[in-house]
Amino acid sequence: xxxxxxxxxxxxxxxxxxxxxxxxxxxxxxxxxxxxxxxxxxxxxxxxxxxxxxxxxxxxxxxxxxxxxx
Numbered sequence: 001x002x003x004x005x006x007x008x009x010x011x012x013x014x015x016x017x018x019x020x021x022x023x024x025x026x027x028x029x030x031x032x033x034x035x036x037x038x039x040x041x042x043x044x045x046x047x048x049x050x051x052x053x054x055x056x057x058x059x060x061x062x063x064x065x066x067x068x069x070x
Contacts, residue, residue: 013052016063020055022048031055 013020021032021040029051034040043058045051 013055015056016059018055018059018062020052022051024048033058 009024011022018033018035023030028044028046029048031043031051032040033043033055043051043054045054
């Protein structure tokens with residue numbers, strides 16, 4: 001997998017302790033999402049706002065499942 005740190009247009013956003021690296025890629029946007037020292041997950045969407053919204057949603061799902069809330 002390509003390291004998102006090496007994309008020239010990568011933008012870093014932090015949300016609730018997670019790092020979100022946003023990068024345009026062709027016709028889509030990529031978001032690499034992870035806690036520090038964790039392997040990132042990849043989220044794709046057609047635009048920056050959509051990929052960021054999906055990343056926030058994924059983070060909230062992780063936090064909910066970590067706390068055992070259904």
